[in-house]
Amino acid sequence: xxxxxxxxxxxxxxxxxxxQRWLKYVKYLKGFDIEPIVLTxxxxxxxxxxxxxxxKKDIPKDIEIHYARxxxxxxxxxxxxxxPIPKSGFAGESKPNILDAVFRFIRGNFYIPDARKGxxxxxxxxxxxxxIKNKIDTIITSSPPxxxxxxxxxxxxxxxxxxxxxxxxxxxxxxxxxxxxxTFIAKRIDKKHEKNCLESANxxxxxxxxxxxxLVKSYNEIGSKMNILPNGYDPxxxxxxxxxxxxxxxxxxxxxxxxxxxVEKFIKAFKNLCLIEPDWxxxxxxxxxxxxxxIIKKNELESSVExxxxxxxxxxxxxxxxxxxxxxxxxxLEENKGILTGKLFEYIASGTPIILIGPPRGDAAVILSEFKxxxxxxxxxxxxxxxxxxxxxxxxxxxxxxxxxxxVEQTKKIAELINKI
Numbered sequence: 433x434x435x436x437x438x439x440x441x442x443x444x445x446x447x448x449x450x451x452q453r454w455l456k457y458v459k460y461l462k463g464f465d466i467e468p469i470v471l472t473x474x475x476x477x478x479x480x481x482x483x484x485x486x487x488k489k490d491i492p493k494d495i496e497i498h499y500a501r502x503x504x505x506x507x508x509x510x511x512x513x514x515x516p517i518p519k520s521g522f523a524g525e526s527k528p529n530i531l532d533a534v535f536r537f538i539r540g541n542f543y544i545p546d547a548r549k550g551x552x553x554x555x556x557x558x559x560x561x562x563x564i565k566n567k568i569d570t571i572i573t574s575s576p577p578x579x580x581x582x583x584x585x586x587x588x589x590x591x592x593x594x595x596x597x598x599x600x601x602x603x604x605x606x607x608x609x610x611x612x613x614x615t616f617i618a619k620r621i622d623k624k625h626e627k628n629c630l631e632s633a634n635x636x637x638x639x640x641x642x643x644x645x646x647l648v649k650s651y652n653e654i655g656s657k658m659n660i661l662p663n664g665y666d667p668x669x670x671x672x673x674x675x676x677x678x679x680x681x682x683x684x685x686x687x688x689x690x691x692x693x694x695v696e697k698f699i700k701a702f703k704n705l706c707l708i709e710p711d712w713x714x715x716x717x718x719x720x721x722x723x724x725x726x727i728i729k730k731n732e733l734e735s736s737v738e739x740x741x742x743x744x745x746x747x748x749x750x751x752x753x754x755x756x757x758x759x760x761x762x763x764x765l766e767e768n769k770g771i772l773t774g775k776l777f778e779y780i781a782s783g784t785p786i787i788l789i790g791p792p793r794g795d796a797a798v799i800l801s802e803f804k805x806x807x808x809x810x811x812x813x814x815x816x817x818x819x820x821x822x823x824x825x826x827x828x829x830x831x832x833x834x835x836x837x838x839x840v841e842q843t844k845k846i847a848e849l850i851n852k853i
Contacts, residue, residue: 433467435566436850439559439583440574441548443472444491447484447742449663449774450600454574456666456839457846459490464847469566470497471559473551477502486744490666500558502551533613540612544621545603549579556583563591570850574598576606581629588632594853597633600663602643607692607765630654634853637661640795642770661845662799663774664837665781669749676754681821683787684715684755686748687775691721692763694811698789701815703731708818712736717743717751748775752782757821760800762790764811769794776800777837785824789815799837 438458442451458468491497539547562568571593573584581597588595603626604619614622630636630651637659638644648655683702689695702714715738716724728737743751752758758779762771772795779786785805790796792810800806807824809815835841 433462433465434570434850435467435469435568436461437469437471437559437562437566437568437571438574439471439555439571439580441473441478441551441577441580442480442574443470443497444487445475445483445485446478446480447482447487447745448480450576451484451487452666452745452774453600453663454572454598455487455490456664457843458495459492459666460840460843461847462492462494463840464844466847466850468495469562469568470495471555471562472497472499473502473548473555474499477551479548482742484742484744486746490668498558498562500551500555502548502554536611537613540609540614541618544618545582545625546577546579548577549582552579552583552586556586559583559587560591563587563593568593570594570596570853572596572598572850574600575603576601578603578625582625585629585632594634595632596635596637596849596853597629598637599643600639602646602767602770605646605767607763607767607771627651633657635659635849637849639663640770640772642795646767646770659845659849661842662772662795662837663777664839664842665777666839667781669746669778670753670781673750673753676750678713680711680713681709681756682713682715682754683757683759684717684751685759685761686717686752686779687773688719689716689721689724689761690763691723692765693721693724693761694764694789695724695761696727697811698759698761698815699727699731699733701817702736703733705817705821706733706736709821710736712821713738715751715755716740717748749778749782752778752784755782755784757824758782758784758786760786760788760790760796762788762794762796772796772799780834780837783826785826787820787824 438454440454444451458470461468571584571587573580575581584595584597587593604622630647631654635657636654639662641660644658644660648658705712713736717740720739760776760779762768769791776796780803786800788797788800788808792808797808800808805824805826807820
C-alpha cells in the first residue's frame with residue numbers, strides 16, 4: 433500500500449468546511465490502496481475560527497497522525513483586543529475601528545502569506561522525519577493557510593518528493609485580501625510565493641473552474657497540471673439524520689455571513705412573505721455580521737428571525753434536512769464566479785429546496801442548475817418569495833448527478849492523481 437503524507441493546518445478539533453475536505457479524503461483513502469499519514473498543527477498552539485470536536489468521529493482509528501508546535505501572533509491579538517480572532521472574510525465583524533485597521537495592516541504586510549506561518553519551522557522538522565522514516569515519495573499540502581504551501585515547496589526542494597498542492601481558496605486573489613491594506617511590496621512578495629509554489633508543484637488541485645482559469649491566466653505554464661476537484665458531501669453524514677419538527681416553516685442559511693453579502697433585498701422580500709404567511713421563519717446559523725442584524729431590526733423582523741452561533745457539523749446537517757428551504761448567498765464582488773462554498777454540496781445532499789442569490793453564470797449556479805428543486809436569483813432581480821416558495825418543492829435528486837459530489841467518488845480521483853505522479 434502506497435504511503436502519502438498529508439499536511440493540513442485545519443484538522444479536528446477545528447471546525448468548518450476546510451477541515452472536512454481532507455478529513456473525509458483520509459477517511460476513504462485506504463479503500464483505494466493509499467495509506468495516508470497526517471501532519472497537522474498541535475491543538476494546544478492552534479488558532480481555529482471554530483471548534484467542533486464532533487468531527488473526531490470521522491478520523492479512522494488506524495491512521496497515523498503527527499502534530500507540530502506553532503507560534504502565532506493571533507493569540508496576542510486575542511489578548512490585546514479581548515475578542516476572538518477574525519473569521520474568514522471578517523464575517524460577523526462590525527466595521528473596523530482604527531485599532532482593527534492597524535492590526536489588519538500588520539497582518540497583511542508583516543505576516544506574508546498569513547499569520548499562521550509560525551508552525552512551518554516545526555512542521556518541516558516533523559515532516560522530514562516522517563518522510564525519511566516511512567520512505568514517502570509523495571506529499572499533499574492543503575491550504576488556506578497558504579503558508580502551508582511554502583512548507584510543501586521546501587520539502588520538495590530538499591527531499592525531492594512529488595508534491596500535490598491543494599488550494600481550497602484563491603491565494604493572492606482571495607476576496608478579503610483587500611481588507612488587509614497590503615502595500616505594493618507586500619503584494620509583490622505574496623505573488624512571488626504563489627508563483628514559486630504553483631510552478632514547482634507536480635500537480636495542483638483547485639475547487640472550481642473559475643479559480644483554475646484565473647491561475648492559468650496568471651501562470652499559463654501550470655495548465656497541464658491543473659485539476660478541478662470541488663468540495664463534496666459524505667453520504668455517511670446523512671444516514672439516520674434526525675429531522676427537527678416545529679410548528680413553523682423555515683428558510684435557513686448555514687454558515688458565516690459578512691457585510692459584503694447582499695442580503696437586504698432578500699430580507700425585504702422575506703418581510704413581504706411574512707405579511708402573507710406569518711408562519712415562516714428565517715434562520716441564520718453561524719457568524720452573522722452586526723450590519724446584517726441591524727437590517728433585520730430596521731425591518732422589524734426580530735420575532736421572525738432566529739440566530740444561532742456555530743453548530744457542530746452533525747447538528748448543521750440536521751438543520752439542513754429539517755428546513756423547508758435553504759438559502760445560499762455568494763458575496764457581491766468583482767471576482768466572485770469562482771466562490772464555491774463547502775456547504776453547497778451538503779445542501780444538495782440534503783434534498784431540501786435551495787435559493788441561490790449570486791451570479792447566474794458562476795460556478796455555484798452552474799452546479800445547482802443540474803438540479804430541479806433550485807431557484808437561482810441574480811443580484812438585480814426582484815424576489816417574490818411567496819411565489820418562489822410555491823415553485824420549488826422537495827424532489828429526489830438524480831443519484832448519478834449527486835454521486836459525483838460524494839466524498840467517496842472524489843477520494844477515488846485523489847487516489848488516481850497520487851498514482852499518476
